[in-house]
Amino acid sequence: MKIFKSIWSTLGSTATYWRNNPKLLAGLILILFLFFFWLAGSLFVDLKRAQPISGLPDQSPSSRYLLGTDSNGRDVFAVMIVGTGLTLKIGFSAGIIGLGVAVILGFISGFYGGVLDAVIKGIVDVLLTVPPLAVLVVIAAMRTEAITLNFMIFIVASLSWMLPTRTIRSQVLSLRERAYVSIAKLSGMNNLEIIIKELMPTLIPFMAAGFVSISSTAVLASIGLEALGLGPQSLPTLGMTIYWAISFSALLRGMWWWWLPPVVVIVILFVGLFLLTSGLDYIANPRLRRVR
Amino acid sequence: MTVMYLLKRMGILILVIWAAATLIFILPRLATSRNPISARIGQTAGAAGYLSQNVGEMVKAWEAKFGLNQPLWRQYLYHMKDIATLDFGYSLAFFPARVNALLLSALPWTMCLFGTATLISFLLGSLAGALLAWPKAPKFLQYFLPFFLTLSAVPYYLLGLVLLFVFAFTLRVLPLYGGHSIGMVPDFSLSFFMDALRYMLLPGLAIFLSGVGFWSLQMRGTMVIDLEEDYINYAEAKGLKEDRIFFRYAIRNAVIPQATSLAISLGQMISGAILVEVVFGYPGLGTLLLKAVSSFDYNLISGIVFIIILIVAVATFIIDLLYPILDPRISYRRQVA
Numbered sequence: 001m002k003i004f005k006s007i008w009s010t011l012g013s014t015a016t017y018w019r020n021n022p023k024l025l026a027g028l029i030l031i032l033f034l035f036f037f038w039l040a041g042s043l044f045v046d047l048k049r050a051q052p053i054s055g056l057p058d059q060s061p062s063s064r065y066l067l068g069t070d071s072n073g074r075d076v077f078a079v080m081i082v083g084t085g086l087t088l089k090i091g092f093s094a095g096i097i098g099l100g101v102a103v104i105l106g107f108i109s110g111f112y113g114g115v116l117d118a119v120i121k122g123i124v125d126v127l128l129t130v131p132p133l134a135v136l137v138v139i140a141a142m143r144t145e146a147i148t149l150n151f152m153i154f155i156v157a158s159l160s161w162m163l164p165t166r167t168i169r170s171q172v173l174s175l176r177e178r179a180y181v182s183i184a185k186l187s188g189m190n191n192l193e194i195i196i197k198e199l200m201p202t203l204i205p206f207m208a209a210g211f212v213s214i215s216s217t218a219v220l221a222s223i224g225l226e227a228l229g230l231g232p233q234s235l236p237t238l239g240m241t242i243y244w245a246i247s248f249s250a251l252l253r254g255m256w257w258w259w260l261p262p263v264v265v266i267v268i269l270f271v272g273l274f275l276l277t278s279g280l281d282y283i284a285n286p287r288l289r290r291v292r
Numbered sequence: 293m294t295v296m297y298l299l300k301r302m303g304i305l306i307l308v309i310w311a312a313a314t315l316i317f318i319l320p321r322l323a324t325s326r327n328p329i330s331a332r333i334g335q336t337a338g339a340a341g342y343l344s345q346n347v348g349e350m351v352k353a354w355e356a357k358f359g360l361n362q363p364l365w366r367q368y369l370y371h372m373k374d375i376a377t378l379d380f381g382y383s384l385a386f387f388p389a390r391v392n393a394l395l396l397s398a399l400p401w402t403m404c405l406f407g408t409a410t411l412i413s414f415l416l417g418s419l420a421g422a423l424l425a426w427p428k429a430p431k432f433l434q435y436f437l438p439f440f441l442t443l444s445a446v447p448y449y450l451l452g453l454v455l456l457f458v459f460a461f462t463l464r465v466l467p468l469y470g471g472h473s474i475g476m477v478p479d480f481s482l483s484f485f486m487d488a489l490r491y492m493l494l495p496g497l498a499i500f501l502s503g504v505g506f507w508s509l510q511m512r513g514t515m516v517i518d519l520e521e522d523y524i525n526y527a528e529a530k531g532l533k534e535d536r537i538f539f540r541y542a543i544r545n546a547v548i549p550q551a552t553s554l555a556i557s558l559g560q561m562i563s564g565a566i567l568v569e570v571v572f573g574y575p576g577l578g579t580l581l582l583k584a585v586s587s588f589d590y591n592l593i594s595g596i597v598f599i600i601i602l603i604v605a606v607a608t609f610i611i612d613l614l615y616p617i618l619d620p621r622i623s624y625r626r627q628v629a
Contacts, residue, residue, distance in 0.1 A: 134563070135597070254461075
């Protein structure tokens, strides 16, 4: 299979950069750490303790409650495990949806050009200047039913695909003029074949970087909405935990075990995603390698 | 700058504002399962302990009063007329108050906090980034970058929470909550200004710290590439002074991509700043938005959201118009393709 071969060779060249690219490795380790924290936690900890009134309220950390409990009687340690899983799910699901949109629009726009290109480029440019939180607040606040996890994923994905679309579009624009694309065309490949077999493999680093950046934007948007209370109220995501902690003034009451753990997990998540993005950028844009 | 470019750019500005105005018209009407009027009547009836027999007629009467029985296109035209005159009607949650009055009282706080903090963060960050790329700059700067970069990956308001905990709760050197001391009446006196400054320090610091690493990283990237260009070598060969090469030759060129990304990320940054206000209970648009969201005040939400989009659109527009001043090569004349 040609595609697998090209993926393999891309991975191979990735591995050679590995040593020159400690950021990618560090980012991967941080994200995997969170993933395994969630996995191990779900296996070994009773997650029912993350539900309200499952324990005594306002307990400080002890051997029974590793990170204490909040004012609604949730075990904060169990909440962290469930919340990490939910927030990772929001980020990566939105990343997949957003990347799908970005790849389709980017390829259409860059490869076919014309009116479609002008329209897509116009929409991207307009949406880029709009503050995402403002639009998301309207969508979430006007919703009459309770906000579900899937709805959350959908709305944060809906405003996170623009920058990767632009990157992919400009890459395709320059790639389609290359000689090997003309040769493929002359040898009778149709457009779809050229896109999938010739263009996609070269764009894998860009798509990976796009996926990470969409996930990161999506998580940022979701915890931003949740901090305003516009999240899934019945689920203990990391952002909702912070919302509850703020609205129960955990900080002023000295309940550090309530607000600090979600902050720490979110910081690990964002630093991890940030390192991954800059590591992948380093692979995708060789120009950056001059900057040491 | 040609008239054509100006017209085109203004077209985009109007397009964005029109899209925002249409968005706040359409979305509340998509939520068909809840009629705000019958909800409101039910609420009042419930609170007053009186259940009317002819609620349906009351709903109809009020719909007529609000113009909701008109065809959709006419409602849309009325809505656009209101937006064009910047009239968002009454607030539902703080009833006798109009949305405009609430916006006007919150806007100066947000503009001062967000504007000052972002500008300082942009300028200092860019300067630090330029120095990082400059071979003769002090080496100790290198050690700060990873720290500030880490901070720039953290959402503004989480940083705000931590700052609040350290400086206001534990050390008790700065105020915990609000925009000015209780009992202080906002006016233009020096004592009020000093008081407000004290309250602005922590939220401002949160916005500053999370931006500065990003700006310096990007500036360093551009500068490193610029410094290898021929015109820099030529300037050195001519025997120009160090600081002249640094400021007038290198920075001058590297500042252009900085302005571009300032324009692109303005929307993201104001979103972050609004959440910082929520954490600090700062009396700006963010805290107002939290109140509006928790009381389902559609009019107020629409007003705040529209104003935020408007601010960002106008600011981006201004940055775009400043380009030719930053970079004389961009003249916005018609290019030969």
